[in-house]
Amino acid sequence: MLTKRIIPCLDIKNGRTVKGVNFVNLIDAGDPIELAKQYAEKGADELVFLDISATLEGRNTTLEMVLKVAEQVNIPFTVGGGISSIEDVDRLLKAGADKVSINSSAVKRPELVNELSNKFGNQCITVAIDAKQIDGEWIVHLAGGSIPTELNLFDWAKEVETRGAGEILFTSMNNDGTKAGFANEALAKLSEELNIPIIASGGAGTIQHFIDTFKIGKSDAALAASVFHFGEIPIKDLKQELKKNNIAVRL
Amino acid sequence: MKLVIIDYGAGNIKSIQFAFKRLGVDAVLSSNPEEIRNADKVIFPGVGEASSAMKMLKESGLDTLIPELKQPVLGICLGMQLLCNHSEENDTKGLGVFNVAIKRFSNEVKVPQMGWNTITSLKSDLFKNVENDSFMYSVHSFYAENCKEAIATTNYEFNYASALQKDNFYGVQFHPEKSSLAGEQILKNFLKL
Numbered sequence: 001m002l003t004k005r006i007i008p009c010l011d012i013k014n015g016r017t018v019k020g021v022n023f024v025n026l027i028d029a030g031d032p033i034e035l036a037k038q039y040a041e042k043g044a045d046e047l048v049f050l051d052i053s054a055t056l057e058g059r060n061t062t063l064e065m066v067l068k069v070a071e072q073v074n075i076p077f078t079v080g081g082g083i084s085s086i087e088d089v090d091r092l093l094k095a096g097a098d099k100v101s102i103n104s105s106a107v108k109r110p111e112l113v114n115e116l117s118n119k120f121g122n123q124c125i126t127v128a129i130d131a132k133q134i135d136g137e138w139i140v141h142l143a144g145g146s147i148p149t150e151l152n153l154f155d156w157a158k159e160v161e162t163r164g165a166g167e168i169l170f171t172s173m174n175n176d177g178t179k180a181g182f183a184n185e186a187l188a189k190l191s192e193e194l195n196i197p198i199i200a201s202g203g204a205g206t207i208q209h210f211i212d213t214f215k216i217g218k219s220d221a222a223l224a225a226s227v228f229h230f231g232e233i234p235i236k237d238l239k240q241e242l243k244k245n246n247i248a249v250r251l
Numbered sequence: 252m253k254l255v256i257i258d259y260g261a262g263n264i265k266s267i268q269f270a271f272k273r274l275g276v277d278a279v280l281s282s283n284p285e286e287i288r289n290a291d292k293v294i295f296p297g298v299g300e301a302s303s304a305m306k307m308l309k310e311s312g313l314d315t316l317i318p319e320l321k322q323p324v325l326g327i328c329l330g331m332q333l334l335c336n337h338s339e340e341n342d343t344k345g346l347g348v349f350n351v352a353i354k355r356f357s358n359e360v361k362v363p364q365m366g367w368n369t370i371t372s373l374k375s376d377l378f379k380n381v382e383n384d385s386f387m388y389s390v391h392s393f394y395a396e397n398c399k400e401a402i403a404t405t406n407y408e409f410n411y412a413s414a415l416q417k418d419n420f421y422g423v424q425f426h427p428e429k430s431s432l433a434g435e436q437i438l439k440n441f442l443k444l
Contacts, residue, residue, distance in 0.1 A: 002368045002407055003386070040431065045367055071269045076388055076429045096265040098390075098429065121299040123363050123390040124263075166363055166390075195358050197365045220361060250367040250386040 003248045004214050005045040005221035006235055007199065008228040010035060012051050012081075015061035033068050039228070040075045042235045045250060047073070048101065048169075048223060051081030063095050070096020078126055080169075084108075089116055093124065101126040101169055104142045107149055107156075110163060117164025126199075127165040129157060131186075132173040138186055145173035153186065154193060161194050168194065169223065171201040179205025179227070184217030191218035199223050207233060207241045214247045252442070254278040255290035257317070257330075259307045264296045267327065270428035270438055284316050291322055292442065297329030301353070301393070302341035304329055318346050323444040324420050331415065331422030332393060340393050349415045349422060351398040360408045363392040368405050368413075370425070375402040375416050377423075379440050385433040387413070387425035394424065 010017050016030045036047055049069070051062045059082060066079055079092050080101030089100050106113050106127055116125050130145050131138045131153040138153035157168050170190060172183030182200045191198050197220035200213045204224035210233075213219045227233040239249045254271060256264050258280040271278045278294065281287055295317060297304050308314040317324070317334075326334045335345045338353035345353070356362045369384040387405075394411040397404055401412035405424070415422040421441065427434035 002364060002366055005366050067265075070266055071272070074270065074273070074429065074431050074435065076390075076426070093263045094265060096263065096269060098263065098266065118300075123365070123392070124298070167365060195361055196363070197361050221366070 001248045003045070003250045004219070004242065005199075006043070006210070006238060006249070007046045007048055007221055007223040008039050008044050008235075009048040009050060009201070009223050009225045011225070012049050012062055012065065013053050014058040015065040018052070032065055033072055036069050036073045036077070039235070040073050043239055043251070044075065044228075044235055046075060046221070047077040049077060049079045050101075051079060053082070063091060066092060066095040066097050080126070080128055084112070086115060086119055089120060093120060099124045099126050099166070101128045103128040103130065106160060107140065107142060107151065110159065113160050113163035113165055117166070122164045122166035125164065125166050126169050127160040127167075128169040128171065129153060129160075130171045130173055133183075133186070141173060145176070154189060157190055157194055161196050165196060167197040167199060167220075169199040169201055172203060175203030176201070178203055181205065181209040182213040182217055182219070182222065184213055187213060187217035187219050191220070197221065204233075207238055210238060210242060211245050211247065214242065215245070252276065252291045253289070254292045254294065254442070255281050255287050256294040256296060257287060257313065258282045259304070259311055259313055263298055266426075267294055267296055267428045270435065274435065274439060274442070276442060282311055282313065284312065287313075287316060288320070292444070293320055293322060293324045295324055295326040295330035295334070297327065297333060299329060300340060301329065301332060301338040301343040301345075304333060305343050305345070308333070314346060318348050321419060323441065325441050326420070326422035327428070328389075328391060328424060328426060331424055332395065334415070334420060334422050335395055338393060348420045349395070349398075349400050349417055351395050351400060351412065351415065353393045353395055355393050356408050363390055364407045365390045367430075368407060368425075370403040370405055370413050372404045373402065375414070375421070376444060377402065377414065377416070377421055377437060377440050381433055381436050381440070387423075387427065387430045387434060389413070389425040391424060395422075
């Protein structure tokens with residue numbers, strides 16, 4: 001049976017992890033390769049690296065990091081952040097990334113999804129969507145949730161599916177950072193209306209939140225950052241609990 | 252030992268090269284027919300779409316070379332699918348090594364299948380020291396039907412052939428290079444065939 005995926009997300013700037021990471025027995029908490037290896041050993045199913053470098057030099061450093069992660073880590077990983085062209089994707093895949101995640105560039109130019117999917121196959125194109133619920137309607141936002149668009153989450157998700165997205169990474173801006181649980185109602189609706197995998201993001205705080213997003217939110221995968229980085233929820237314990245709750249996981 | 256990964260422009264072959272490097276083997280990327288023919292072992296990778304991959308094989312003449320290879324050959328993902336008779340993906344004629352058709356999952360399930368699933372009914376030395384129900388990472392919309400040449404099956408919508416073997420040809424739908432320790436064991440086994 002296909003299992004539900006647990007995905008730690010690492011923010012990368014100039015080839016280093018940023019935001020706090022607090023692992024036991026880790027000499028250099030900013031080294032993304034060491035972190036990635038540890039997560040792979042602890043049972044993470046996939047990793048997402050989000051490149052928040054603002055400069056070209058920073059992005060090139062990230063590219064070198066991607067090469068090293070591919071060299072040393074034996075589970076799949078996705079790279080997102082600042083990707084807006086076929087050349088960007090080509091460089092990342094050639095460096096060993098398994099998938100790329102695009103967000104704002106797809107909103108600005110939706111044809112990019114078709115182009116990338118035709119060129120590289122839909123299996124490596126994840127479309128990330130940040131949305132905020134305003135007066136009952138889920139509105140797609142850009143730039144980490146700061147700029148609202150005219151797009152409705154469900155319409156946009158269906159459009160990128162049609163254009164060739166291989167999966168959707170949906171972050172609820174209402175839930176992100178709250179540690180109060182995932183946006184399961186919207187996730188379940190996405191999962192019912194679309195036929196590609198949906199990754200839940202934003203709001204993880206407890207093991208129960210993961211159980212809920214798989215059972216109630218019908219998510220195919222769940223992504224989180226701080227609860228993993230600070231060891232609040234060890235991945236092994238999380239997966240054991242999911243299994244006890246009859247959720248298929250890789251142990 | 253000389254290990255060659257066929258480089259015909261399809262997909263991410265770096266990961267496969269790195270996976271063998273972790274096992275201490277330097278794999279050579281090559282599209283040179285002589286070099287491929289003289290290798291001890293050959294990896295036939297592939298990510299992307301079937302008809303354009305087949306077009307690239309034809310342009311380099313590799314479509315006639317590959318089925319004639321005598322050493323162990325391992326097709327991975329689309330590489331495995333291209334070794335079959337025919338793919339529903341853009342109605343593509345395959346290399347015909349495996350006598351099986353490639354079909355698309357129905358919309359009863361999420362397509363592509365993305366993530367970790369188990370392999371079972373393991374039947375070949377390729378799976379020596381690999382436990383039944385080991386988890387493998389796959390990403391694919393098309394599958395090989397369960398058939399006589401199946402050496403492993405996986406359940407998604409139904410049981411399909413997640414690995415195939417005929418003579419010196421092996422194919423796996425999943426990505427052993429991305430499948431943690433169990434995947435590494437399969438690559439080690441392939442090196443020993």
